[in-house]
Amino acid sequence: MTDKLTPSDPARIGGHRLLARLGAGGMGVVYLGRAESGEPAAVKVILPEYADQPEFRARFRREVAAARRVDSPWAVPVTGADPDAPAPWLATAFVAGPSLAEAVATCGPLPPRGVRILGRMLARALTAVHDAGLVHRDVKPGNVLIAVDGPRLIDFGIARATEETALTSADMVLGTPGFLAPEQARAQPASPASDVFALGCLLSYAATGRPPFGTGAVDALLYRTVHDEPHLDGVPDDTRDLLERCLAKDPAARPTAREVDETLVEDTPQDSVDWLPDAVVRLIADRSAAMLALPDIEATALDAGADGQPAEGPADTPVTTGPSGRRRFLLLGGAALIAAGGGAALWAARRDDGTASGASSRARRWILGVQADLTGPQKTLGQAQERGIRLAVEQFNSREDKPFTLTLKTADDRGDATRAAKVARALATDRDLLAVIGSTGDETTGASLDSYDEQLVPQLTASSAQSVYGVSEPRHFLQAVPGYTSLPATAAFSLRTQGVRRVAVLIDRDGGVPAWELGRTMFQNLGVLKIAGQPRVVPRLAEDLAAVAAEMVAHKPDGFVYMGTPARAAAVARALARTEFNGPRVLGYPAAGPEFLTAAGTAADGWQIFAPYIDPSATPVRAFATAYRKRYGSAPPYWAAEAYDVARMVITRLTEAGGRPSRNRLYDLLAKGTYKGLVRTYAFDEKNRSWLKGYEVFRYEVKGGRYSYAGKVAF
Template structure:
């Protein structure tokens, strides 16, 4: 979606009148522009600090040359460029539709025939790329745009001639983890066969809604790409054999892009309404129509001419009403195809409420009915309390509306929930989601709509292949607690520690356990790490084997139920050393299932005890509002909500989503639980972690843990 032009943005570039911002990265800005011909274009402009670097200009010239060498109806064409201008720029035809990643996240997998048609179009685009002597090197769902007449392959920013490797560092991985080939994961040069591997990953994603090598931390994705077989179980009949060949580890065993085109054996239709589902067509139409609701700009002669509507030919009205699918396309996308549409844009603009009448909406996406519903419900109540307190103020500059969405802890549902929330033009920011997987599943959607997204509980170190620009992790990551765990073992005089990492606990268990092992090394405490698979049976034999090494400290990261089994096994072996539990496993289930064996276990968690002195005012207000004491995680969500509300109120007027994100990312806010400030990677600064110890069958608060 678009953002209004900033005061510092130019009015024109290379004969294009700039209308809005489409996006911004570390090296440039992409604008929506209108050429003198009236056609819309995506205009990439390089920032001045990079334009002054000769090596960067050389790279940009290669990008322009690469894009111009590709001749395919399924690749976005270059419409103009000047790499030698004071502000180098590149213009390509503008495709107003969503990316394949957005479409799958919002609408689910494509039908089998849709995947085959998509595959053939993209195979033809890659054939053109390879015939030009190039390798794309970053074929992924985010680089495929869906238009009314078919997909478009975009972003030749890292495309290279097949023989050119000198300007790529020997140890640099180029591409997107989860969609790049094994040879790219090993930092080897990419070849046309690498693009075919990526195409196979992309088509598997389009058909199943998930990448074939899963999601998670980048290092885990790269490892699985190199060593593991892809997950192709959900592929429809007729696609699996071809995609298995595309995803062969050995590049020599993969088909060429031209052979993929031939193998799919599906004629490319002239009318895409024949193969795209209704909801995807509606998304394309809505996105196309939204592009017409551009920020206010002064009228031009070109705009005035566009107000003259063409005369409708006899019979056209009845043709438009003859098909619901056709209507979805004509509802927005066909208006853009004419290259003007200013009259429709003006009518849309006049229908919008005045700025003062717009709602001020804060969103909450949480697991309210799924496996983490206790945490999600606590956070929803914490945010709601913050909003109600603000609205009760006599001096409030606006009234805030809270919009809550339940993703049920499900990844697919989370992506669709995010699509619904992000589509609300009045949404300022969203707090959520509750868990790691649902947070990761919603990132791309919020980022595409420039919605500031803040999580108060998801602590994952990395989220799959995404590199979100509008995301803030307002909770210490899983890498923080291990340093404190190792320090606690050192203080207790531990000479050797056992670290049991249970893969049944997912990414959280792996990151907590692996980082604890590394932190113990820094403390020079010998450690005995063991990793058990998700399907492992009884853990008592594993515990016995670890105790044979005579550790005097023991750390478990995994699930509450299996943590209880480990606690009982240690008790049976009369282990009396320091026992520490990764905090995602520390809930009531662990206490109940472990019974007396839970006594003495310690936990280092990022959530504060709601009875702690520093959050007493919050606890009092919570009890008054809801009639009970606040649970864990409610105070953290309350803090984050108050931070967002404070920044909105300080903006001096309704802020754009981008401006609000800047205020949040660059500011410092002193909350009740902790001080919130973020580093350049959008990660929370500081080590605010709290220690608990099981005493008398409950988690007794032991205060803030200090390094």
């Protein structure tokens, strides 16, 4: 997956002609380049603001030395580097295949034999790393690329010799939560055994499609890694015992990488992909073609034959039938593009980036997608958002001066992650789709990210507020809602204005990621405001929350916060009502559903909610509410106005583009612009463009058995 070069990008680095961007990180940019020999390469360049800092340059110099010391067919080799250049750079062989994270997210878990073969080849790569006196320290699905001839372990950016120490204290905990060892989570030095632990996590992910310690908030992942047993349901029996040993909390109890290789009794295929499912083979071929068939590439000696004409392969290359023949045909197609370097016609044939291909853009549909839970557990929210988006599209299409007609295409994921990934793949492959709004919940949003990202489809969510999704970093995702970690600041400030000086914070793990992120951040913000916090975390299996609440109140707090579920919130509310506690009570908004009001009864009165959604009767959205009622015959529910806003923002950017934009172009317009909606002003953070920069928070208080709107909170 590539992005176009920006005007500020260099044209050449170290003899490499730069063709596209592969990605960007905290320290630098990685480009797809072509060496003077014609070979493709991944060229990592340090950002100018870091190049003059001795510690960063030293770290990069160490990375170059580390990568050069590793000798394995399953690790990408260094092809060139200059750590002392004004813009330090490192080039490695380019692997034109998907990452393991993308392959599993798109095609599902690998079969048992595939897991064994993958494990054996990566164990051999790690053996080479460790034999070179290094520790990789960031073995994860995103750092394993699946190529035509097998996997490649990449990114030695934080690899370090076993005897070296960290450069800075901030450098002590490095790696990816969910795929790092308990000792790394405790900020202790990593060892080869730490890489083996990470390999166990990676193979569990390959076998089941999920990390063994789950996903979600970083500190929650670190806690589970240190204290909880891994979730290995679905791991094949013939590898489960080995993975349990790899995932031992004690580093001394883990096997070495060489022992993992010897334990996985499986023949390693030579120049074959028969160990991979057909869907992954197709993905490898598609990715090879899409990433390398770039238009308008300057010719090199490799591109031309002796007469200066494009080189051609044998005209009579045989194509066999059956699975092996079909796989070979797919891969030969990708390999031909790699050898030829590609051209504009091949690019248009292989990949659609929202531009016309063989037909006028006027003949194409302009499609806005909606993925939502329309019939599952969050159907009330999902239906409200789908209706709000539909209203925005219908209003636009009714304009006489509209520059195009917009078609709405909906997909019901039923609130199920497996189905969410499936419907996302189907929507994303529609060449006329320009953007998608959805999904409704955190889990379904996370499950759909990779499918849209692979096809460069801008994805916006108006209701999923999680801070971390899955195992890969989405590059075409915009979270058009304040995150769970941003809302508590407003709530904490409001509590201070109400005179609160000591707050009991009850975090219920039954509420999942929302409860954890809201509760943890609430406690942190109380500390910033010099308000004493009394935190308590209860496990999912805890039954008597009434006793917990009563015990917390006995410590005489003058404020109480609960983050969890509606049903268990009701139990807490009833318990507080039986005590003498009469201070401010705050309920996390995911728990503020109708069930809380019904189950808590009169005990619900007085509880405050700080939410990212506006009341549909509020003045700023009154015209929207009138139009909604006229269209659908009822008042809009919560969240409908937010979805309407996001749809109008997308439509505005499409109109401003002055013609049909590519998906990349539309994403840039959305991410870099500012849009003033009815509910809030939408602008996205410059460093992490998926996050909403600012936020508006709205306060509610339960009065007379209903949520009474108290207005926008000033902060």
